Amino acid sequence: MASVTLKDVAKVADVSYATVSRAVSGSPEISEETRRRILKICKEMGYTPNSIARSMVKRCTNILGLIVPSLNNPFMSELTADLEIYARNRGYNLMVCNSSYDHDLELEVFSLLIGRQVDGVIMIPVGHEPYESLSALTKQVPTVFISENMQDYPENYVSVDNYRGMQIATEYLFSLGHRDILYFGARSNSKTHELRLDGYLSSCEKLGMTPHVLRSTYSRSSREVGYALAGEYFSQPRQETAILCSADMLAIGVKQAAYEAGIRIPKDVSLMGFDNISFSALPEIDLTTINQPTQQIATSAVDMLLDHIRDPEAERTNLILPPSLIERKSCRSVRA
Amino acid sequence: MASVTLKDVAKVADVSYATVSRAVSGSPEISEETRRRILKICKEMGYTPNSIARSMVKRCTNILGLIVPSLNNPFMSELTADLEIYARNRGYNLMVCNSSYDHDLELEVFSLLIGRQVDGVIMIPVGHEPYESLSALTKQVPTVFISENMQDYPENYVSVDNYRGMQIATEYLFSLGHRDILYFGARSNSKTHELRLDGYLSSCEKLGMTPHVLRSTYSRSSREVGYALAGEYFSQPRQETAILCSADMLAIGVKQAAYEAGIRIPKDVSLMGFDNISFSALPEIDLTTINQPTQQIATSAVDMLLDHIRDPEAERTNLILPPSLIERKSCRSVRA
DNA sequence: ACAGGTAACGTAAACGTTTGCGTAAAACAG
DNA sequence: CTGTTTTACGCAAACGTTTACGTTACCTGT
Numbered sequence: 049m050a051s052v053t054l055k056d057v058a059k060v061a062d063v064s065y066a067t068v069s070r071a072v073s074g075s076p077e078i079s080e081e082t083r084r085r086i087l088k089i090c091k092e093m094g095y096t097p098n099s100i101a102r103s104m105v106k107r108c109t110n111i112l113g114l115i116v117p118s119l120n121n122p123f124m125s126e127l128t129a130d131l132e133i134y135a136r137n138r139g140y141n142l143m144v145c146n147s148s149y150d151h152d153l154e155l156e157v158f159s160l161l162i163g164r165q166v167d168g169v170i171m172i173p174v175g176h177e178p179y180e181s182l183s184a185l186t187k188q189v190p191t192v193f194i195s196e197n198m199q200d201y202p203e204n205y206v207s208v209d210n211y212r213g214m215q216i217a218t219e220y221l222f223s224l225g226h227r228d229i230l231y232f233g234a235r236s237n238s239k240t241h242e243l244r245l246d247g248y249l250s251s252c253e254k255l256g257m258t259p260h261v262l263r264s265t266y267s268r269s270s271r272e273v274g275y276a277l278a279g280e281y282f283s284q285p286r287q288e289t290a291i292l293c294s295a296d297m298l299a300i301g302v303k304q305a306a307y308e309a310g311i312r313i314p315k316d317v318s319l320m321g322f323d324n325i326s327f328s329a330l331p332e333i334d335l336t337t338i339n340q341p342t343q344q345i346a347t348s349a350v351d352m353l354l355d356h357i358r359d360p361e362a363e364r365t366n367l368i369l370p371p372s373l374i375e376r377k378s379c380r381s382v383r384a
Numbered sequence: 385m386a387s388v389t390l391k392d393v394a395k396v397a398d399v400s401y402a403t404v405s406r407a408v409s410g411s412p413e414i415s416e417e418t419r420r421r422i423l424k425i426c427k428e429m430g431y432t433p434n435s436i437a438r439s440m441v442k443r444c445t446n447i448l449g450l451i452v453p454s455l456n457n458p459f460m461s462e463l464t465a466d467l468e469i470y471a472r473n474r475g476y477n478l479m480v481c482n483s484s485y486d487h488d489l490e491l492e493v494f495s496l497l498i499g500r501q502v503d504g505v506i507m508i509p510v511g512h513e514p515y516e517s518l519s520a521l522t523k524q525v526p527t528v529f530i531s532e533n534m535q536d537y538p539e540n541y542v543s544v545d546n547y548r549g550m551q552i553a554t555e556y557l558f559s560l561g562h563r564d565i566l567y568f569g570a571r572s573n574s575k576t577h578e579l580r581l582d583g584y585l586s587s588c589e590k591l592g593m594t595p596h597v598l599r600s601t602y603s604r605s606s607r608e609v610g611y612a613l614a615g616e617y618f619s620q621p622r623q624e625t626a627i628l629c630s631a632d633m634l635a636i637g638v639k640q641a642a643y644e645a646g647i648r649i650p651k652d653v654s655l656m657g658f659d660n661i662s663f664s665a666l667p668e669i670d671l672t673t674i675n676q677p678t679q680q681i682a683t684s685a686v687d688m689l690l691d692h693i694r695d696p697e698a699e700r701t702n703l704i705l706p707p708s709l710i711e712r713k714s715c716r717s718v719r720a
Numbered sequence: 721a722c723a724g725g726t727a728a729c730g731t732a733a734a735c736g737t738t739t740g741c742g743t744a745a746a747a748c749a750g
Numbered sequence: 751c752t753g754t755t756t757t758a759c760g761c762a763a764a765c766g767t768t769t770a771c772g773t774t775a776c777c778t779g780t
Contacts, residue, residue, distance in 0.1 A: 051524070053736055064760045069738060079758060096524075100445065100501045101736035103436050104765045111479075111500075118465065120662070125461035129454065132482055136493070141500060143447075144480045146468055157472070164447075164477060165436045188387070188432075271662070300666065307667040326456070326607070330636065331643040332668035389766055400730045405768060415728060437766035440735045 052095045061089050072097055103165065112140045112353065113161035113169040113189075117149045121269060121297050122325040123340065124172065127194070130346035131170060138354060140167070149174050149268045158185045168353040170194065174267060175237040190356040192349050196239045196368065204356055206348045206367040210240050213338040213371030214247030217292055217320050220336075220373055222255050225382040226290040226318060230260045232277070232302065233294035236267040244294050244322065260288055269294065274301025282309040289317060289382050296321035296328050296337055299378075303333070314380035324374050334377040341369050388431045397425050408433055439501065448476045448689065449497035449505040449525075453485045457605065457633050458661040459676065460508065463530070466682035467506060474690060476503070485510050485604045494521045504689040506530065510603060511573040526692040528685050532575045532704065540692055542684045542703040546576050549674040549707030550583030553628055553656050556672075556709055558591050561719040562626040562654060566596045568613070568638065569630035572603040580630050580658065596624055605630065610637020618645040625653060625718050632657035632664050632673055635714075639669070654715035670713040677705050 058065035063086065070078045071086040072095075089095075103109040112135055119125045132142045143166060147154035154174055161169055168190040173182075185191075192204040196211075221229050231248045233241060245261065252259040264277045274297065282305055293299035299321035306313055313319045321328060321337040328335040348367050355362060394401035399422065406414040407422035408431075425431075439445040448471055455461045468478045479502060483490035490510055497505055504526040509518075521527075528540040532547075557565050567584045569577060581597065588595040600613045610633065618641055629635035635657035642649055649655045657664060657673040664671035684703050691698060 055736080065737085066739080066761075067759060069736095070759085073738080075739090077758065082758080096495065096499045098501060098736050099499050100436060100439050101765090102738075104440055104736075104767090105738045107765070109436065119455070119461045119468075120458070120465060122456070122458065122461070125455045125458070125464075128461075128480075129456060129482055132455075132480055133484070136481065136496075141479050141481070141496070143477050144464075144468055145472065145477070146465055148469070159432070160477070163432050163435050165434060271666075304667055327663055330607075330669075331640050333666075391766080401767085402731080402769080403729060405766095406729085409768080411769090413728065418728080434766050437735090438768075440737090440766075441768045443735070 051098070052093045053098070054095075057086065057089050057093055057095050060093065061086050108167050108357075109165050110140050111164070111166045112142050112350075113158075113164070113166040113171075114142050114144045115147050115154060115157055115161070115169065115171040115173075116144065117147050117154075117172060117174045118268070118270070119146065121295075122327060123296070123323045123342070126326070127172075127342050127346055130343050131350060134347050134350050138350065140350075140354075147174055149266075151175055155181055155185065158182070162188050168192070168357050170349050170353060173238055190353060190360060192353045192356065194345060194349055196243055197366075204352050204364050204366065206345055206352060207240065207369070208338075208340045208345070208371045209368045210243040210371075211247040211250075213322060214244040214292075214294075215251045216371060216373050217322065217338050218248050218251035219255070220375075221290045221292060221318065221320065221379065222251070222257070224290075224318070224379055227257055228260065228288040229257065229290045229292055230262055230281075230286075230288040231294070232274070232291050232298060233261070233263045234267055234269045234273055234298065235263045235265055236269070236294075241294055248292060269297050271297050271301040271304070274298035275305045276301075278302040278305035279309070282306060282311055290320070290379065291317060292320045294322055296323040296325045296335060299335055299337070300327070300333065303335075303378075314378050318379035318382075320379060328374075328376070336376045336378045337374050339372045339374050344369055387434070388429050389434070390431075393422065393425050393429055393431050396429065397422050444503050444693075445501050446476050447500070447502045448478050448686075449494075449500070449502040449507075450478050450480045451483050451490060451493055451497070451505065451507040451509075452480065453483050453490075453508055453510045454604070454606070455482065457631075458663060459632070459659045459678070462662070463508075463678050463682055466679050467686060470683050470686050474686065476686075476690075483510055485602075487511055491517055491521065494518070498524050504528070504693050506685050506689060509574055526689060526696060528689045528692065530681060530685055532579055540688050540700050540702065542681055542688060543576065543705070544674075544676045544681070544707045545704045546579040546707075547583040547586075549658060550580040550628075550630075551587045552707060552709050553658065553674050554584050554587035555591070556711075557626045557628060557654065557656065557715065558587070558593070560626075560654070560715055560717045563593055564596065564624040565593065565626045565628055566598055566617075566622075566624040567628050567630070568598050568610070568634060570600045570603055570605045570609055570634065572605070577630055584628060605633050607633050607637040607640070610634035611641045612637075614638040614641035615645070618642060618647055626656070626715065627653060628656045630658055632659040632661045632671060635671055635673070636663070636669065639671075639714075650714050650716035654718075656715060660710050664710075664712070672712045672714045673710050675708045675710050680705055 054065040054068045058068045068086055071083045116124050135142050145157040170192055172194045186203055196207040197205050249259050264273050266273045299319055321335045324337045324339040328337050390401040390404045394404045404422055407419045452460050471478050481493040506528055508530045522539055532543040533541050585595050600609050602609045635655055657671045660673045660675040664673050
């Protein structure tokens, strides 16, 4: 398990270990001949450069931290995969941490990642409230958020246009004839979910509908949360003809509860989600939803972060990507 | 961005930096009084220990590598989440790498992780064939596989009992009256999938059924692969009354193809999966399957790896966990 | 009071790299 | 052939820790 170091190969090659370093790191100040000779010896001895030691002196680790609320939500796990692959192709590895939708834990793993000397952090924040403590952290390391943030927190971020996305959803349901639309969301104080709600509310106002909002006490956008909340809702008389969920996972939970309550979708009630996770495309789910350009979010987030790492003084940029309607079979027209 | 080091706080506290180190690392050879004084100064100056430097001298990083074929499969992403959380609670961070079901890439990221000086590697292997090259890597760092491996590769591993699991599935379908069962698998040469197939074959022999096997040319157990392969299959006349898939994701793809071909499940054909991903519990999917004890796999894998790290000479242990049948509504009895 | 022990802290080496600087030899210009 | 530049390499410091060892000062027991 004791690995071979520069000094070891230097001894064998009968050169100083600085020369070996230059050979392996591709420095120009070395002759092609000795480079080939040394690299051959490296192979033979099974030398692997110690990136920890390299990080010490170069003062960068080529490691990125990723803080994500959960990997059980396919939107986030697929995003994580895209981030990892893209980052690795650009020479960076990803240290992944679950915040488990816990605000304190989120901050805790953030400083843990800083202690790990990551070169940058990508974070999907769970909420928005106590971000004074977060600022103290983002000052220490380049950070990009996958979330929308307002002027009061002008860090780098990339996101789908949540506000517009939910407007599109609301307008779509309106165009189908729905006039009583229930907005169904997790209790998250994140900007992302705040803007989605605002988009719904603004469209309601514009279209002259009275909004109905039902929010869970949990901040987690999971199937279980949607299921539990919808179970209650369906047990009582209702007037809404459509349910607009702030996430596909919630919608899937709602659908499950509807199924068990004998309520058919879209016959008895229309259902929409947001995110367009891959499972929503299943014929049995067939959920009309708003698409997030996951891959583009991932590549942009990494690009923005690397730019910021290379030039910390550069101006912060934000990127809002356009959402799009994915029309499937979970909504029906209720025109008379 | 320039962080404060031991020397900086030593200067302020007017002690040697060794003393500061002892204060923060909880060494006993320091008085309680100076410890408190130094820790207070650390807080004030915002000192965060540099774990890179610590890793240099302690010769361990407290980082674990995870190599996973894909995060798009909920079985793997949920497993990843469990691994990360459990490992973090034991003081280790996770560096996650996708192998994308690519054998060469798998080996490439493995050596990349070794260069990163990870203390151990957890790997869900994509295949089994060219494992001479893998041995060269596992010799360099403690490794545990989440997969079954045979005597020819006696590394640490933890897995559900794939062979028995598929026997249970086959026997279950038999007990329902099925005599023509199609085994539907991805072309994976991993031990995991090999054993699942073997379990099916052995049960067929024991129960006097002639096996029918259909395998994809892709090694990826994805919805798309299941969909494509089943599309072909359903376009031709068939005699089988049940389809047994080597993974839930495949079964979900099969179900989608069946839906589009107008074939109803379980009325026209019964369907079974393997893994018990959370989506299989949805009423619209409602897939009868074999459960993997994900959480236990995750904790055991981490425990085994940490044991191995602490005592590299210790004997390798393997853990085979019992599978269990999850009976849902995707299979029907065909007794006359 | 004195030997011996212990508690608390300082000194310095070490971990494996990278890299600025120095220097010898080789290449070149005149 | 001399003087200058260039090339290829060695030397040594530095990155921020940990820790074995030394060294005080203080506390024991007799």
